[in-house]
Amino acid sequence: MDRTDDSLIALRRILRATELYARELAHSAGLTPAQLRVLQIVDEKSSATPKDLAKQMGVSQATITALVDKLVSRNQVCRVPSQTDRRQTNVTITPEGHETLVNAPDALQQKFVRSFEALEDWEQAMLVAALERIATMLDAEEIDAAPVLTTGELQMGGRRI
């Protein structure tokens, strides 16, 4: 009867499934999960600065430096000095890196896409609406700017996502 709990439980199932698959996927691509995520972001945006990557992934720039070092040594990405601002470095994907992504057997992706595209039109529309609504609930105020609450604030019990 408690819909809030039901929604949180379903959300956790989604998070767990995607995370476990992400590990599997990275492993079969011969990379670590963190490295694969860098590669994916760089591929999607076709070019990203370390600062962008750090913000997107929620880690420090020092971490990005280390990850990019690893990917560079494997010829998956390369560093291209920015023309407009010589402080910046653009990380771009190499043909080898793109090949890695194309060959990554994204089982979760495949399963989801197949299931989703098998649905009736109105069902798809409903799911997209629901997902977007939930996404907006979760990332409403940009995470980066979210003030870190200190202990003693209002609590909602032991629930969590």
Add this chain to the structure above:
Amino acid sequence: MDRTDDSLIALRRILRATELYARELAHSAGLTPAQLRVLQIVDEKSSATPKDLAKQMGVSQATITALVDKLVSRNQVCRVPSQTDRRQTNVTITPEGHETLVNAPDALQQKFVRSFEALEDWEQAMLVAALERIATMLDAEEIDAAPVLTTGELQMGGRRI
């Protein structure tokens, strides 16, 4: 117009928001994200073996041993030898560990729960139905048993979650 892409984009927003918040939350609780997750699972189930934890989190048992060691040294959990099977160890949460969870300022949680509970009844029902449907799509066949596809399999393009 491509609903599949829209759904994946929304899903990624959800994943990113929850992951970024998980880091923040763990940090403000004085633990690492991995340690906090162990603590959460142990609290939820009130007792879990290292094998359970490894399976739930998708890491090796060796990793769990290391994480539990850290939590034990901070008095957040303790190891209780199983009575029924002396090979097994039950990891249980301590009062201090429970206190840690209660005091963890779960901002994401609070925001989501507040937003969700402010919705109309039918809207909540719709979201729960959508979430459960998606969760089922994603974790249908238990991940642990999922065969690792090798390269050369059917690909769905560059999409990913």
Add this chain to the structure above:
DNA sequence: CTTGTTTTGTTCGATTGTTAAAATAACCAG
């Protein structure tokens, strides 16, 4: 009961992820 196999958990060694703080270098405003 004894032997061989499986299950559970830990230890060890090595690699990777992660951060804070310091160091570098370039931008920008006056």
Add this chain to the structure above:
DNA sequence: CTGGTTATTTTAACAATCGAACAAAACAAG
């Protein structure tokens, strides 16, 4: 030019992770 800001890397230390090897207990078949 000077001082302040921004982007990135370096360094040093700690945490996460795994595979392989190990020990102990359960179990199965004779």
